[in-house]
Amino acid sequence: MAGHNHDDIDHITGTSTTGHEWDGIKELNTPLPKWWLNLFYACIIWSVGYYVAYPAWPGISSYTKGVLGYSSRADVQVELDALKAQRASAAADLAKADLAAIKADPKMLAVALAQGKAAFGDNCAPCHGIGATGSKGYPNLNDDDWLWGGKLADIYTTLQNGIRSTNNGETRISAMPAFGKDGILKKEEIRTVSNYAVTLAGGKAEAGVDLKAGEKLFAENCASCHGDKGAGNPELGAPNLTDQIWLYGGKIEDVIETVTNSRAGVMPAWNERLDTATIKSLAVYVHSLGGGK
Amino acid sequence: MSITGSGDDGALYASAKKVYPLKVKGFYRRIKWAVLLIGLAVYYFLPFVRWNRGPNLPDQAVLVDLANRRFYFFPIEIWPQEVYFFTGLLVMAAMVLFLMNAVAGRIWCGYLCPQTVWTDLFVSVERFFEGDRRDRIKLDEQPWSFDKLWRKSAKHFTWLMIAWWTGGAWVLYFADAPTLVKDLAFGTAPMTAYIWIAILTFTTYSLAGIMREQVCNFMCPWPRIQAALTDDEALNVTYRYDRGEPRVSVKGAAKLKALGEKAGDCVDCRQCVYVCPTGIDIRHGAQLECIQCGLCIDACDGVMEKIGRPKGLIGYDNDLNVQARMRGDEPKKFHPVRARTIIYAAIIAVVGAVMAFQLATRATSGLNLIHDRTPLFVQLSDGSIRNAFTVRLINKRPDKRSFVLSVSGVEGLKLQLVNVEASADGRPVVQVDPDSTREVRMLLTAPKSALTDKSMRITVEAVDLAEGSQKVVAQDHFFGP
Numbered sequence: 001m002a003g004h005n006h007d008d009i010d011h012i013t014g015t016s017t018t019g020h021e022w023d024g025i026k027e028l029n030t031p032l033p034k035w036w037l038n039l040f041y042a043c044i045i046w047s048v049g050y051y052v053a054y055p056a057w058p059g060i061s062s063y064t065k066g067v068l069g070y071s072s073r074a075d076v077q078v079e080l081d082a083l084k085a086q087r088a089s090a091a092a093d094l095a096k097a098d099l100a101a102i103k104a105d106p107k108m109l110a111v112a113l114a115q116g117k118a119a120f121g122d123n124c125a126p127c128h129g130i131g132a133t134g135s136k137g138y139p140n141l142n143d144d145d146w147l148w149g150g151k152l153a154d155i156y157t158t159l160q161n162g163i164r165s166t167n168n169g170e171t172r173i174s175a176m177p178a179f180g181k182d183g184i185l186k187k188e189e190i191r192t193v194s195n196y197a198v199t200l201a202g203g204k205a206e207a208g209v210d211l212k213a214g215e216k217l218f219a220e221n222c223a224s225c226h227g228d229k230g231a232g233n234p235e236l237g238a239p240n241l242t243d244q245i246w247l248y249g250g251k252i253e254d255v256i257e258t259v260t261n262s263r264a265g266v267m268p269a270w271n272e273r274l275d276t277a278t279i280k281s282l283a284v285y286v287h288s289l290g291g292g293k
Numbered sequence: 294m295s296i297t298g299s300g301d302d303g304a305l306y307a308s309a310k311k312v313y314p315l316k317v318k319g320f321y322r323r324i325k326w327a328v329l330l331i332g333l334a335v336y337y338f339l340p341f342v343r344w345n346r347g348p349n350l351p352d353q354a355v356l357v358d359l360a361n362r363r364f365y366f367f368p369i370e371i372w373p374q375e376v377y378f379f380t381g382l383l384v385m386a387a388m389v390l391f392l393m394n395a396v397a398g399r400i401w402c403g404y405l406c407p408q409t410v411w412t413d414l415f416v417s418v419e420r421f422f423e424g425d426r427r428d429r430i431k432l433d434e435q436p437w438s439f440d441k442l443w444r445k446s447a448k449h450f451t452w453l454m455i456a457w458w459t460g461g462a463w464v465l466y467f468a469d470a471p472t473l474v475k476d477l478a479f480g481t482a483p484m485t486a487y488i489w490i491a492i493l494t495f496t497t498y499s500l501a502g503i504m505r506e507q508v509c510n511f512m513c514p515w516p517r518i519q520a521a522l523t524d525d526e527a528l529n530v531t532y533r534y535d536r537g538e539p540r541v542s543v544k545g546a547a548k549l550k551a552l553g554e555k556a557g558d559c560v561d562c563r564q565c566v567y568v569c570p571t572g573i574d575i576r577h578g579a580q581l582e583c584i585q586c587g588l589c590i591d592a593c594d595g596v597m598e599k600i601g602r603p604k605g606l607i608g609y610d611n612d613l614n615v616q617a618r619m620r621g622d623e624p625k626k627f628h629p630v631r632a633r634t635i636i637y638a639a640i641i642a643v644v645g646a647v648m649a650f651q652l653a654t655r656a657t658s659g660l661n662l663i664h665d666r667t668p669l670f671v672q673l674s675d676g677s678i679r680n681a682f683t684v685r686l687i688n689k690r691p692d693k694r695s696f697v698l699s700v701s702g703v704e705g706l707k708l709q710l711v712n713v714e715a716s717a718d719g720r721p722v723v724q725v726d727p728d729s730t731r732e733v734r735m736l737l738t739a740p741k742s743a744l745t746d747k748s749m750r751i752t753v754e755a756v757d758l759a760e761g762s763q764k765v766v767a768q769d770h771f772f773g774p
Contacts, residue, residue, distance in 0.1 A: 018305075031307035033511055109712055131667030142671040142681070202676075243674030288711050290671065290681055290736045 087111075094277035099152040102284055109284065116285025119278050123270070132289055137248060137265055142289045145245040148172050149234040150293035156283040162269030163237065171269055174237045179221065180260030193217040194255040200230040200241045206252060309507055311433070312572035314416055315426040315564070319591025328404050329413055337458065340465035344368070347691040349727040357467050363728075369652060370728075372689065381648040385641055390515075392637040394522045396629050397609060398529040402515065403586035408508050411459070411501035412570065415452055422448040426567055452502045453494065460493030506571035509584055516581050526628055530585045531610040532565075532576040535618040543600055558606050564596050565589035565607055575607055658694070659687030659730075660755045660765040669772040678773045679738045686733070686755060688725035695724045695758035698735065702751030703771050704743040709736045722758060737771060744773035 008017045010028055020027040051057065054066040065071075090111045094102060102108045120132065127138045134140030139147065148158050158172060165171040179185040185193070195205040196214025205211055219228065225238040232240030239247060247265075248258050270279055286292070344354035344367055351358065356365040364371040371378055393400040402409060422444045423429045435441055464486045465473055476482035477490075500508050509516060523529070537559035541549060546556035559576070566574045568589060571582045575589045593607040614624035665681040673679055688694050698721045700708045708721050711734040716722035725731045737751070749771045757763035 029305065031305055033507060034306045034308040035507065036511065037306045103712075106712075106714075113712070129667065131665060133668040140668070140671065142668055142679070143673050145674040240674065244672055244676040245674050288734065290679060290711060290734075291673075 091277040094280050095275070099156060099280060099283060102280060103152065112281040112284040113288060115278065116281035119274065119282050120285055123274065132286065139247055141286050142291055143245055144291040145240060145243055146234060146293070147237045147239055150291060152283055152287050152292065154234070155286050156279065158267070159279050159282055160269065160271040163267040164264055165267065165269040168269035172237055175264060176262040178260065178262035185221065189217055190256055190259050193221065194252055194259050197230065197241050197255055198250065198252055201244060201250065203250065310572060312506060312570065313426040313429050314570045315567035316420060317568040317588050317591045319594055321587030321591050325404055325413060325586065329410050332410050337462045340462065340470035349691045351469060353469055355466060359467060378648060381644050385644050388637050388641045391522055392634060392641065394519050395524065395527050395633045395637060398523065398527055399519055399585040402509065402584035408500060409584060409586065411497060412505050414455065415501045416570070418451045419448055452498055456494040456497035457490065459497040460490040463493050464489050506582065509571060510582050520581070524633065525611060525613045526631060528609040528611055528627060529579055530575060530583065530587055530590060530607065531612065531615060532578070532607050533610060533615055534576070535615050537576070537606050558602050560596070560600065562596055564592040568592040656765060657689045658755070658757065658763060658765050660753065660767045661685040662753060662767045662769045664769055670774065672774070673738065677738050677740050678744060679736055680771050682735045682737065682769065684733050684735045685730055686723055686725050687730045689728065691727050693724060693727055695722050696755040697722050697758055698753060698755050700737060700751055700753050703739045703749050705740050706751070707738045709738065710734070711736060739771060748772050
């Protein structure tokens with residue numbers, strides 16, 4: 001069929017038709033402007049230039065790199081480097097300043113909080129949870145109960161050296177005896193002292209437990225670390241037993257298990273993995289979650 | 294079907310015929326000159342108009358401050374979250390277009406559209422260097438000569454200069470205009486400014502200088518849309534064929550009249566075709582390419598005056614009237630007020646009123662609360678429950694303000710701000726810089742005994758320390774075990 005039909009003129013419009021016909025309906029030939037077609041060709045020519053200038057064709061193990069040497073990955077690297085350079089001075093300031101000064105200076109504080117939040121997500125959240133909510137055995141860092149102290153300096157030290165960390169000489173260390181496993185106390189004595197411990201925080205003891213005996217057992221076995229009143233000792237990482245926060249659970253069965261087998265949570269020392277500025281940021285961030293002393 | 298095989302693609306693609314608009318004088322031409330002068334003056338000089346907003350804000354009357362996410366228009370300042378004002382503006386703009394269309398056709402296309410205005414300007418430059426229609430046709434047909442070369446070069450150079458100024462003026466709306474002009478002159482302006490000027494120089498030069506009516510015919514959607522918006526009552530530039538036909542020369546008309554036959558007023562002088570910027574013949578009736586600029590009216594009126602016939606052979610009219618006159622009926626009076634126009638006007642009025650009300654009554658401060666998602670609540674060592682929030686305070690005023698926060702909803706609820714400088718009297722006060730927002734962390738602590746439900750409704754209030762009447766309120770929930 002010919003491309004169009006000069007002789008076939010539509011009566012109403014006076015326009016020639018393309019010769020295409022569907023059930024008696026004819027297609028008018030309204031020519032597209034030539035420049036439109038030329039734009040199309042221009043785009044094809046442009047695309048050739050594009051192939052030459054930019055990465056385009058895949059090969060077996062590589063691809064055509066283009067004469068401009070453009071690479072989006074290199075662009076990202078440039079941006080990352082620029083970002084690092086931009087943050088370098090802030091990081092240097094953080095590394096130099098002491099913790100109280102960081103807290104007092106709104107600019108440094110903003111940097112530390114932002115950096116701390118990011119570093120927390122990368123390094124701490126696997127154990128302490130997103131938002132530092134903690135879980136059984138992993139302290140909630142939002143509350144005001146601190147095993148090893150909740151002052152900025154305490155938190156910073158804990159971060160640096162860890163707790164019971166095997167590769168750090170300065171690490172925070174303490175050990176609670178496994179009273180049951182090591183045969184220090186009898187089963188019945190453990191139940192009695194555990195009941196007593198629960199009452200320290202206002203909990204209810206089981207019926208028939210001799211709390212007087214529990215008090216005596218506590219004074220003999222526990223008070224040296226946890227204190228006479230059970231108020232704990234952050235120097236030794238001995239938890240306060242009078243508050244409402246129980247790291248391993250506050251039910252009598254939980255406490256019995258703790259006394260029987262002991263507990264010894266471990267936190268890595270971060271001073272070899274993170275730089276000073278980051279650790280300071282983390283300390284300030286954790287301190288600002290709400291429970292800092 | 295083989296189209297490619299025929300080798301006859303000339304039929305499917307047509308080369309554009311160059312249009313050589315003839316110079317014309319008259320009423321509509323004067324309107325167009327006035328619109329052009331006012332429009333370009335506003336466009337080129339508006340960025341230099343100053344508007345004092347105090348020491349903390351820019352003093353440019355119209356400024357799109359992309360870096361700081363602000364739009365300034367005289368006393369109005371728009372924040373990104375108030376972008377709905379633009380929605381309202383766009384609704385109004387659309388309705389104004391519809392309304393113009395329902396009253397008198399493509400007023401926008403013929404008089405107001407930047408494409409029309411700049412094309413007019415470029416055509417007059419062309420006329421200045423190359424002469425009027427006939428001279429230009431002749432010049433284009435001539436072989437290259439020095440005369441042709443300098444005329445063409447001068448034209449293109451002037452076009453490029455205008456295009457350059459057009460692009461230059463555009464970027465001035467996005468930065469402090471006097472500073473940017475200086476920076477541009479000394480070559481110290483940001484690269485983006487130069488790139489945008491280059492892009493807009495190119496588009497202005499090519500669209501107004503070279504593409505012209507092709508833009509309206511093939512690139513712009515409006516001609517298509519307006520075909521769906523017009524109706525029988527709307528005024529359009531119309532050739533009154535009842536009066537014009539049959540076309541016959543002045544002498545021929547005298548002869549016909551002597552024989553007692555009908556002779557039309559159209560003498561087929563083709564002036565209406567020559568002056569047309571899109572190169573069409575209005576006597577074929579309403580058509581897509583007609584931008585209704587009214588220049589053919591001016592041309593025809595001029596001719597009618599010369600040969601002593603009444604003006605208005607081409608004029609603003611509608612087909613209903615032409616047909617009525619053909620039948621010998623009285624043409625209907627033009628009804629600008631009818632259901633369609635009333636509805637358009639009503640929508641414009643309602644949207645405008647809502648926007649004006651919103652603008653007049655919008656708050657100058659704001660308070661947003663985001664409850665911490667993890668943890669929802671924290672138990673403290675004394676058994677009390679704490680909820681943490683991120684509080685964002687918004688200060689839209691050009692001066693520094695302090696807000697006192699307070700909370701209610703749970704008995705004994707204590708409010709504490711983290712990392713906020715302490716206030717003199719110990720109240721929870723947050724200072725917010727001029728025209729900015731500030732995010733602070735808020736801790737709410739309640740005794741366990743006060744929590745009667747797992748989730749309790751609380752209300753946080755921020756009161757302007759200086760003006761107690763200025764306060765903002767936000768609601769959220771307090772969660773417990």
